Amino acid sequence: MGKSTAIRKRSTRHNGATAESRVVRESVLNQARRTLILDAARSAFFELGLDGASLREIAKRAGYTPGAIYSYFANLEEIYGALLGESLQRLNQVVEAAKGAGKSSSAKAIDLLRAKAEAFYVFYRDNPKELDLGFYLFVGVKPRGLTPELNQQLNEQLMAALRPVQVQLEALGLSADESVIETSAVFAHIVGVLVVNNTGRIRLFKQNPDSLFERYMKLLIQRLPTA
Numbered sequence: 001m002g003k004s005t006a007i008r009k010r011s012t013r014h015n016g017a018t019a020e021s022r023v024v025r026e027s028v029l030n031q032a033r034r035t036l037i038l039d040a041a042r043s044a045f046f047e048l049g050l051d052g053a054s055l056r057e058i059a060k061r062a063g064y065t066p067g068a069i070y071s072y073f074a075n076l077e078e079i080y081g082a083l084l085g086e087s088l089q090r091l092n093q094v095v096e097a098a099k100g101a102g103k104s105s106s107a108k109a110i111d112l113l114r115a116k117a118e119a120f121y122v123f124y125r126d127n128p129k130e131l132d133l134g135f136y137l138f139v140g141v142k143p144r145g146l147t148p149e150l151n152q153q154l155n156e157q158l159m160a161a162l163r164p165v166q167v168q169l170e171a172l173g174l175s176a177d178e179s180v181i182e183t184s185a186v187f188a189h190i191v192g193v194l195v196v197n198n199t200g201r202i203r204l205f206k207q208n209p210d211s212l213f214e215r216y217m218k219l220l221i222q223r224l225p226t227a
Helices: 003-052 055-062 076-097 105-126 128-134 148-171 176-198 209-222
Strands: none
Touching (some): 003 076, 003 128, 055 076, 076 105, 076 128, 076 148, 105 148, 105 176, 148 176, 176 209
16 A cells, blocks of 8 residues: 555545544534523513513523524524423433332332322422413413424324323223323323412411322322222
């Protein structure tokens, strides 16, 4: 192999490595810019609501021009969808990590049911803005602003966070249909209690949200077939 050929091969490898490094560096920068935009959007949504948080306002908080945001997100709803998707991903991780301590199969299923439901409840109790985020696009009972595809994707993420509750209900003797009904009721109870608490209306009843949640779970477990 001649000297010139060896030099060309080394040059090719060097150029390839340089191009690869450039791609990696650009990918890291793009992710950092995207995260910056989402952080700015989160603060704008939390402070101003969806209707008050314009692309111009988000761009201002992120330190970009409105036009620059379009390189990462097509519109305001896509930004919202990304934020809610990340929120639901964190919720899923918290629920997945929840463990039970029971020794027998029945006790373990009861502990897991309680742990999974409590993880869901505590996530939104300790992060009330995340609960708000999930309801910004609802007027009455109809969601607006999201494409059907994105809406389905987000709903699937929410259902994935609730599925461990359904699984344990089935393990404790409920049919598939009954477990879906009870899982829906657990979700409705958690959201209802927290909305009443976050709006301050719970003071009218002089109740504690944690006590209401614990009481509900206790009654649910008592009426399960194997409990």
